[in-house]
Amino acid sequence: MTLLKTPPALARLTGGRRELVDRLFAVQSLVALLVVFIVAILASPTRDGEILFLTAGNLGNIVRAVSEIGIIAVGMTFVVLLGGIDLSVGAILGLSAVGTATLMVDSGYGIAPTVPAVLAIGAVIGALQGYATARLGIQSFIVTLAGLQVARGLARIWSGGLGIPIAYGDGPLQAPPAFEILNGSINGVVPVPAVLFLAVGVAAIVVLRTTAFARHVYAIGGNEKAARLSGVPVTRVKVAVFAVCGLLAAVAGVIHAGQLNQGSPNDGAGYELDAIAAVVIGGTSLSGGSGSMGGTLAGALMLGVLNNILALNNIDANVQLLIKGLVIVAAAGLQRLRRGVA
Amino acid sequence: MTLLKTPPALARLTGGRRELVDRLFAVQSLVALLVVFIVAILASPTRDGEILFLTAGNLGNIVRAVSEIGIIAVGMTFVVLLGGIDLSVGAILGLSAVGTATLMVDSGYGIAPTVPAVLAIGAVIGALQGYATARLGIQSFIVTLAGLQVARGLARIWSGGLGIPIAYGDGPLQAPPAFEILNGSINGVVPVPAVLFLAVGVAAIVVLRTTAFARHVYAIGGNEKAARLSGVPVTRVKVAVFAVCGLLAAVAGVIHAGQLNQGSPNDGAGYELDAIAAVVIGGTSLSGGSGSMGGTLAGALMLGVLNNILALNNIDANVQLLIKGLVIVAAAGLQRLRRGVA
Amino acid sequence: ACSVEKDDPAAANAACGPDRQYLIGMSQANNAEPYRQVMNNDVTTAAEAVKGFEVVVADAAQDNSKQVADVENFLTQKINLLIISPNEAKPLTAVVKKAYDAGIPVIVLDRKVEGDAYTAFIGGDNVAIGKAAGEFYATRLLPDGGKVIEIAGLPGSTPAAERAQGFRDGIAANPKIQIVASQPGDWLREKGQSVADALLKAHPDAAAIYAHNDPMAEGAYLAAKAAGLDKKIKFTGIDALPVPSGGIKAVEEGRLAATFQYATGGREAVDLAKKILIDCSKDVPRSTTLGTQQITAENAKDVYAKLGGS
Amino acid sequence: MVPELVRMSGITKRFGGVLACAGVDFTVRAGEVHALLGENGAGKSTLMNILSGVHTDYEGDVAVHGEVVRLRDPADAQRHGIATIHQELDLVPQLTVAENLVLGREPRTRARLLDRRAMQRLAREEFAALGIDLDPNRPVGSLRVGEQQLVEIAKALSLHAQVLVMDEPTAALADAEVSRLFEIIDGLRRRGVGIVYISHRMEEIEVIADRATVLRNGAVAGSLTPAPEHRPQLISLMVGRSVEAMFARPKTQKPAAEARPLLRVAGLTVRPRTPRPGRAEPDGIDLSVDAGEIVGLAGLMGSGRTELLETLFGAGPAARVTGAVTLDGLPYAPKSPRAALARGVGLVPEDRRGSALTLPHQVDHSMVLSALSRLTTLGFVRRTRERASVLDMMRRLAVKAGAPTAPVGSLSGGNQQKVVLARQLMTVPRLLLLDEPTRGVDVGAKAEIYQILHRLADEGMGILLASSELPELLGVCDRVVVLRRGAVAADLDPADVTGDDVLAAAMTAPGGTDR
Ligand SMILES: Nc1ncnc2c1ncn2[C@@H]1O[C@H](COP(=O)(O)OP(=O)(O)OP(=O)(O)O)[C@@H](O)[C@H]1O
Ligand SMILES: Nc1ncnc2c1ncn2[C@@H]1O[C@H](COP(=O)(O)OP(=O)(O)OP(=O)(O)O)[C@@H](O)[C@H]1O
Ligand SMILES: [Mg+2]
């Protein structure tokens, strides 16, 4: 619970009774997650008396399915807290997936050189974008929109436009079997990508709650001029944040390649919007300076549960679109309730 | 030229020499357009000594090709000036195209009831989104992201997922031949959608420069609290602006249906990003309160010229992505130059 | 076609027989493509006619990961048979194998998966279709040769590559036919239109436009019409969907000179499902290649009716 | 009896757990200036926000012209003849002065279009009446705080309201503008307008107010007729104790011989790449601050005080800087605030809301922002140490906040100012640059801040204090440097001079005032 408490308490007011209301609402993304979870249990189809939604396999699948979006959303949270936005993450995922497959299979490098190299590519693209926003002062929306196109173009050129399959083995044009672990699960229940997602998430929560870097991020997002006058190294922090976001998108790309046994240049299209949705549902303000990482994790999981229960009930794909749209607005509205009291 | 002068002069400062620099830069999106235009002439392939890019037909095509994005960008400019963003426009375009085809062909209504009805649908969706942002205080990014999904879902459900062809004639299941005008051109040179785009654009410039409504839009985008304290009807203005944006997206949808002789539910995907790019390249700040409509028109045309010259030269599609990304950043950077001095 | 043998786990485990209820999961790569939407419609319509069949469709929206999750969700629901039209082969292979190994019969439509962990494959042959189109150009459309503009599908997609290759094989017989330009139209009508706009500027003397699908052919037609070239140039597409917005109608109405059927395989898949589930047949064809059909003004109306177009 | 324009009775307003107003009765009569006094956070603005339709959820009744009304929003209040100059400058920076002036009630032509000419005319008329010379076409974002304040005043006046609420209208004004404003207030009073006047400047209250109501902790503490002889009484009503000797400095040791030179500025000239109209950049400034010395910076609006401080803090605009500056005898030319902080120089900017604080952020986080590097190991914030130093600082500066974790925005203006001061003190600077550090701060808190400054100076800190309040400069500083058009016009010893001498030095010698 405490994980979800917004550090620079979003709520405008404190004191007395108010404090209690606040504390309740501070975990409101968790509340939204819980509501959706309970609704999902009630709405779940059963088969032979078993609630399908609650089967271990299904819960594992939910977390696995949101793991990539979730990891991206963690990076996105930093960017949004800073007052920016990053539209390039989906394309960086695609580029990284291609990079993983190409380097590991076509070029025959092992895991050790490949993964760090791919992550470095993601971080460098992110850092360049950060530099363009911070120093040239171009709005991050437009920088990363361009970054999206460039990363997507690079991915297509690098791969020749086609997905590069990853086969495992020791021979040439085969990837080290160890890499297949991304496809596996621990004890056959908890998928590895889910574990990675939760690990990244918890690490991010710790970073955001305990480091000076996080304070700087909040300060810049809240009032950049004030941050600069307070001696915050604004450019450096911005570059670092976008680099982290790019890096995490690359992590998601590596996982993506591992999960799908392929690096495809068109993958990850539209992931940026899902990630941003998770961040906003989690209570982080797009105008920067306030929000929490725990909220983002809850937001991502909520989207995962929602997708899953709609699919389990075989809701028509188009109706799913409608329902998802409305639930997102409702979740964001819940968010608002809290601030509305101020 | 004067069309492009930012009304509430973007530049922080005025007076003396500064004024001159300002006036030069106030038209900077026109400068960017000009640069791209000249480059296009130089880069254009020729045939029998004729510069293909400069043929009347080609120039007409360019404007026709950007007319839908351009009309959407006009509506988007209002929203962005207000400090918001509208991601639903592409989906509203698809929904309107479907609506046009369904009502006119399947239901056999004439142009007169169909077009107003479709435009009303667009305006109502926009207004609902505006209401959700204004009254419920949910960030427009998330409201319109949800709106996107809802509109897309409705379009698919309404059309059964398939494009609805529009055939012309007087019989049943045929559209009135007058509607085919959207496909035609004036004097065989100036395409009708291009004319509509420019008409909408000029009307918007006039509105933005001469009405109190426009002042209110700038005021809310610049400092919402100040606007509210001054007695500006904030909610009403917001609802109106989003309604206008939805309406213009619907106009683009009607044109889309007319141009392609079909209403397809999946059309318009990604148009929102192109429109936003046009707005930002045109010098409007995504944080609201400053920008101009002339800039948006220049921005849209610039994107059109860029697309055209890349296609005329048969540039590889992936390389096109790279080039477009970089040009967008460069154009936005040019923007920045002006403000950077302040 | 080879047939399923004794150690096929799917055939071994599948409970089958008439008078039972069967849940069939249909995993579609992307509902937003008309071809795939029609495939869904074909499957659902055909299944309605079979007593005991219930079909649920999941749309992966062109996302490999989403499609994997869709299949996983089907497995959670314990479907009795899986029909899948994969977004891409390799990424779906593992999960299809998982389903197959769990004893669920799998029918793969349109695009293959790797390996042999599926019950049956049904699909068209894009190279053959492209070749048929090419031969049509060589012998009937442009017997005296001429310049051809190609509007290709999404760069990097297999059908685009195969339809391009087949076409080149087909026109080889007539050396007077020359492809003067090729640009991608991403399968989209509006992109077909704007690409044709530019290409017709560069090649106003083209004799025909070969588009990799019908919507792009229609878009090219509109561009030519705007340029006043629609009477001079011939247009052909591929897919021939039996729906109002499809290519057959366009041929019937004279906009396209011809189109070539790329069957969805939806009905065939349900037929096969019926054999497996209701007839308990252990002997279904491992691979079915759907033929193509040339649609021109002469046969358009008949074919439309025959294919059940509405 | 003069008619009552407004009667507020039993007004109670809560913000969550905070009781901002507790059963307040308040009236405004025609033709009077009713001063509303109280410490920071006493509830003055809240009460007036209720009257101007900003807060709509309150208990109690508001009667306008004897009729109980429930004002729905600011526009509604305006319709009832109530205009407000809000404490915070809420203008739209991107719009021009004229556009801001008529915002929400734009004059229109017969075609319902914007009537630009009428707009200009209105703006010029209002400014002429106020006796100020401001180009109506300048974007408000390019105005200095003082000029923005004037626009706010003109805007409220142009409503020709029956009741005019002025919430600290002079906080950002210098003396010349203040006296001009008082003439106008006098005129309004004679026309029967009822005025509520909120200010922390006691001298002003004594000059302009007909009666005064004091709020303490949200409740009415008493009413008085303001006069210099009642000042101690008023102040003790406000703070609940007597505050004597506001400027009294324990003139303990001041061995001038021992003065250690800290900052030396010689011939400092700043030429910005882009000229900033209405601003005077440092132009050949010579200045020195010794350790333990408090040096005042006086000057008219726009005389270049802020520019000087910003330049010394590395926060000025892109510019060519010439001249010699040394700190502790070493060359000093900071490229950024970060560099300045590293050399032990701190700045408290004049615009605390725009340049220093993020209102929703916690008090403790805001306080330690500049000093984080002292409180971290390997990048991790040491919570216990952070908490200890925050509590220590809150005690030293007597910051009143619900908790160290309360949002800064929930603090009163004076306490917010203390948070900004605390942030700089936490960096343990050797040289502290202060730009209008007591703007909007109540008398009690001001006295506390002055004591703190004296203590810091005694501990050896050098302080450069820019202020528009002459009593403050003369009362606190060891020396007062007067700037005029970016140049030093005089270097005075407060002991020998009066406010008039400083003003005289600040004006241009021949040729009228420096604008
Ligand atoms: N929007 C708000 N949210 C929460 N608390 C508030 C809000 N506005 C005011 N308060 C609280 O209400 C009390 C009264 O504040 P108010 O602004 O009325 O004081 P004031 O007398 O105007 O002080 P100052 O002289 O500093 O302007 C303070 O404790 C303040 O913290
Ligand atoms: N053209 C401008 N561009 C940016 N900021 C400006 C501009 N003009 C004024 N400011 C800001 O306004 C503030 C100065 O306003 P104010 O009216 O208090 O000046 P002042 O203190 O009276 O004059 P000075 O300090 O120059 O003697 C500064 O914070 C400054 O940054
Ligand atoms: Mg106040």
Ligand SMILES: [Mg+2]
């Ligand atoms: Mg100043």
